[in-house]
Amino acid sequence: MSATSYVQSVYTQVQRRNADEPEFLAAVKEMFDSLIPYFEKHPEQIGEGLLERVVEPERLIHFRVAWVDDSGKVQVNRGFRVQFNSALGPYKGGLRLHPSVNASIIKFLGFEQVFKNALTTLPMGGGKGGSDFDPKGKSDGEVMRFCQAFMSELQRHIGADIDVPAGDIGVGGREIGYLYGYYKKIRDIHTQGVFTGKGLGYGGSLVRTQATGYGLVYFVERMLQDVQMELRNKTVVVSGSGNVAIYAIEKAQQLGAKVLACSDSEGYILDHNGINLDIVKELKEVKRGRIKEYLDHVPTASFHPGSMDIWSIPCDIALPCATQGELDGKSARLLIDNGCKVVAEGANMPTTLEATELFLKNHVFFGPGKAANAGGVATSGLEMSQNSLRLSWTFEEVDAKLKEIMSKIYDNAKRTAEAFDDPMNLVLGANIAGFEKVAMAMKAQGIL
Ligand code: NDP
Ligand code: 2IT
Numbered sequence: 001m002s003a004t005s006y007v008q009s010v011y012t013q014v015q016r017r018n019a020d021e022p023e024f025l026a027a028v029k030e031m032f033d034s035l036i037p038y039f040e041k042h043p044e045q046i047g048e049g050l051l052e053r054v055v056e057p058e059r060l061i062h063f064r065v066a067w068v069d070d071s072g073k074v075q076v077n078r079g080f081r082v083q084f085n086s087a088l089g090p091y092k093g094g095l096r097l098h099p100s101v102n103a104s105i106i107k108f109l110g111f112e113q114v115f116k117n118a119l120t121t122l123p124m125g126g127g128k129g130g131s132d133f134d135p136k137g138k139s140d141g142e143v144m145r146f147c148q149a150f151m152s153e154l155q156r157h158i159g160a161d162i163d164v165p166a167g168d169i170g171v172g173g174r175e176i177g178y179l180y181g182y183y184k185k186i187r188d189i190h191t192q193g194v195f196t197g198k199g200l201g202y203g204g205s206l207v208r209t210q211a212t213g214y215g216l217v218y219f220v221e222r223m224l225q226d227v228q229m230e231l232r233n234k235t236v237v238v239s240g241s242g243n244v245a246i247y248a249i250e251k252a253q254q255l256g257a258k259v260l261a262c263s264d265s266e267g268y269i270l271d272h273n274g275i276n277l278d279i280v281k282e283l284k285e286v287k288r289g290r291i292k293e294y295l296d297h298v299p300t301a302s303f304h305p306g307s308m309d310i311w312s313i314p315c316d317i318a319l320p321c322a323t324q325g326e327l328d329g330k331s332a333r334l335l336i337d338n339g340c341k342v343v344a345e346g347a348n349m350p351t352t353l354e355a356t357e358l359f360l361k362n363h364v365f366f367g368p369g370k371a372a373n374a375g376g377v378a379t380s381g382l383e384m385s386q387n388s389l390r391l392s393w394t395f396e397e398v399d400a401k402l403k404e405i406m407s408k409i410y411d412n413a414k415r416t417a418e419a420f421d422d423p424m425n426l427v428l429g430a431n432i433a434g435f436e437k438v439a440m441a442m443k444a445q446g447i448l
Contacts, residue, residue: 213247215375
């Protein structure tokens with residue numbers, strides 16, 4: 001059987017079994033397209049059942065989360081945890097709280113996490129979880145009661161050597177505190193390694209808050225070196241204004257770039273003088289407000305409703321850091337026509353398959369999320385190491401390790417792309433390198 005017919009036949013089966021899961025199918029399609037050259041080079045791996053196994057989660061947990069809102073009304077949400085692959089270590093991956101969460105989204109995120117975690121070089125399997133609970137507009141008390149109800153079920157499935165959750169969209173320091181606190185209460189045990197992204201006072205790691213955004217920019221620095229560019233004086237557009245976006249902006253500014261715009265789900269702000277990050281942090285991290293309120297502080301900036309239009313702004317570098325599918329073919333075309341040179345994914349699958357294809361064809365250097373946003377989970381891995389050692393490393397120590405890991409991820413993806421005669425295709429490089437590591441561990445561990 002040829003590599004193409006093998007990969008296509010497994011994909012057809014995946015389509016049939018997951019027909020109503022478009023996000024999961026898109027993540028699998030991107031991965032599988034990259035693996036045709038791998039199986040052409042390694043025909044001996046066809047027939048080992050590797051693809052068939054790697055697309056099937058080891059376990060998918062779906063549960064009811066019932067809680068009482070401030071008006072005394074009973075609310076019911078859906079909770080999920082996918083334990084996708086444990087070949088390399090305990091399941092590891094964040095929890096997302098957003099009304100769009102469903103099995104397809106959790107499975108696409110869990111699938112991507114498996115290969116991303118493999119690329120970090122740290123011993124972590126892949127998982128993901130979350131709920132369709134919407135934290136927006138909820139009181140602290142409501143968020144706490146939801147988190148406690150969610151954890152009352154999740155606690156039976158997690159553990160420092162089993163499955164280690166962390167944050168994602170809608171889950172930051174406040175939520176992790178409530179989740180971890182309730183785990184400790186009902187299990188009556190202080191196992192710090194059961195959660196990452198914890199507060200610094202109870203087992204958290206320095207740099208974890210900044211890690212995804214900083215790591216993304218460290219990765220972009222390595223990309224720029226290869227196209228004889230540097231960040232200094234470059235114009236950058238960052239979508240989103242949450243955890244990843246804020247610290248991507250911070251690091252890009254520290255390295256001399258000018259960040260022109262950022263967004264939330266209602267629209268984007270454009271500030272030709274460069275975004276004032278202190279104002280964004282105050283609005284988003286403290287007041288939990290809307291990005292358009294930036295104009296109350298900087299009247300010379302402008303607000304534009306419709307978040308996807310952010311990609312019409314001419315820039316050298318685009319960093320999508322909000323959510324899946326936020327940069328489509330039309331947006332990619334605009335970026336290309338306006339001379340954008342580098343795009344790197346801070347979010348998970350923000351760029352549609354069509355947009356990714358356009359970037360690759362038009363020689364826009366493209367950093368795929370599995371590699372470019374792996375700094376968050378890598379630093380979660382470093383938090384787990386510190387918890388095991390019962391030690392805390394300094395900010396400088398963790399930051400240096402993060403930078404080194406991002407550099408290794410870049411080298412691995414680039415080297416692999418070169419070995420497959422497509423040297424600027426980091427999608428191919430990251431997918432093959434991540435897959436090979438997981439697949440070889442699965443093979444060594446027998447048919448499971
Ligand atoms: P946050 O919840 O902190 O922020 C999400 C941001 O994205 C908010 O500004 C939100 O705006 C915005 N957003 C959501 N939907 C849209 C949309 N349709 N259009 C424009 N903006 C939108 O999440 P994170 O920053 O943690 O996560 C962002 C992305 O990065 C996600 O894809 C996540 O999976 C990924 N990621 C996160 C990591 C982490 O460590 N946190 C690690 C690696 C990847 P609003 O408030 O209006 O909803
Ligand atoms: O998508 C991701 O890599 C994350 N949300 C971080 C996961 C983690 O376990 O730190």
